[in-house]
Amino acid sequence: MDLVLCAIDAGSGRARFGPRLSYALPVAELCDLVLAGCVTLDGDYLAVQPRQAGDPVAGAALSALARCEPVTVPGWVKIRGPYGIDRYLRAAADAGVVRIVPQDGRKVLKVADAGPLHQAADRLVTVLDDPAPGFSDAAFVMLADLTRVARPQLRGWGNRKRRARLAALRRALSSTAGRDDDANAVLRAGLDAVVRMSRLAGADPRSIDKQIGLTDSGRAGAIYTGGGV
Numbered sequence: 001m002d003l004v005l006c007a008i009d010a011g012s013g014r015a016r017f018g019p020r021l022s023y024a025l026p027v028a029e030l031c032d033l034v035l036a037g038c039v040t041l042d043g044d045y046l047a048v049q050p051r052q053a054g055d056p057v058a059g060a061a062l063s064a065l066a067r068c069e070p071v072t073v074p075g076w077v078k079i080r081g082p083y084g085i086d087r088y089l090r091a092a093a094d095a096g097v098v099r100i101v102p103q104d105g106r107k108v109l110k111v112a113d114a115g116p117l118h119q120a121a122d123r124l125v126t127v128l129d130d131p132a133p134g135f136s137d138a139a140f141v142m143l144a145d146l147t148r149v150a151r152p153q154l155r156g157w158g159n160r161k162r163r164a165r166l167a168a169l170r171r172a173l174s175s176t177a178g179r180d181d182d183a184n185a186v187l188r189a190g191l192d193a194v195v196r197m198s199r200l201a202g203a204d205p206r207s208i209d210k211q212i213g214l215t216d217s218g219r220a221g222a223i224y225t226g227g228g229v
Contacts, residue, residue: 001059002140003028004088005120007149008098010014013111017085019198025088025144026080027190030073031139034154034183038062041182045070055090073189076196093117104157123193124153128162146191 003024007016030046033039038051048066052061061080065071068079089109092098097117099110111117115118126143127137144150145166154163173188 001088001091001148002123003143003149004085004092005097006124006144006153007147008109008111008117009152010114010117010121011205012090013098013109015109016149016183018193019081020202021149022084023077023081023194023197023201024147024190025084025189026061026077026192027073028078028139029058030076030186031069031136031183032058033062033065034186038099039065039182039186041185042151046076046186057087065090073186074193074196075183076112077190077193080165081197116210120152124150125162127228128154128165131170133169135183137189138173139183141166142169142173142191143194 003021007021008174009015011219030039032043033053036051036054038049038058039062040047040049045067046069048062048069053062064075064080068076072077089098089100095116097111097113099112100107104109123137124141127133127141130137135140136175141150150166153159154166171192173184
């Protein structure tokens with residue numbers, strides 16, 4: 001959820017949605033499921049374990065994954081990515097964080113409770129100030145960076161050390177290729193899949209929102225810049 005919340009401006013309600021965010025969401029779900037012991041890797045394939053997920057969103061992702069076995073990380077990202085933002089927008093609306101309202105014949109995203117948006121943005125800063133963040137937090141900031149929703153929080157000279165810390169986290173993930181645990185392997189494969197899938201979505205001559213599955217409300221709040229966010 002924090003990735004989607006970081007993409008919404010707390011003041012204006014404008015949203016930085018796009019293919020990278022849509023395809024990054026199933027990667028974030030996978031990382032959480034691997035940490036919870038609900039999913040492991042069997043070679044290149046994801047294997048669902050007989051465990052209960054900790055929350056309804058994770059539970060829905062786990063059930064959907066079980067129906068798709070056998071599947072690789074890129075395969076799952078391709079399946080789960082479309083309509084990914086919609087699921088989280090609905091959850092945010094149900095939680096009272098945003099509202100989708102009609103305006104001038106279209107639907108517009110409005111912020112109803114800015115608190116969770118600020119908390120998600122603050123999480124980015126807190127993680128990057130932590131000299132040894134846990135895997136879940138490190139995955140969050142790397143996905144936020146890849147989807148470009150982290151940029152508004154890390155602008156300016158005052159954030160230069162945080163940007164350097166983010167670069168160091170990326171290098172650390174790359175340096176463990178081939179000799180790390182399931183969580184890192186899933187995150188690395190997922191990051192690569194997000195880039196490749198979003199390029200394909202951006203290159204499609206049809207409307208890009210058909211590729212990433214935004215609703216009318218999502219499209220009204222979205223900013224598209226080429227093939228990425």
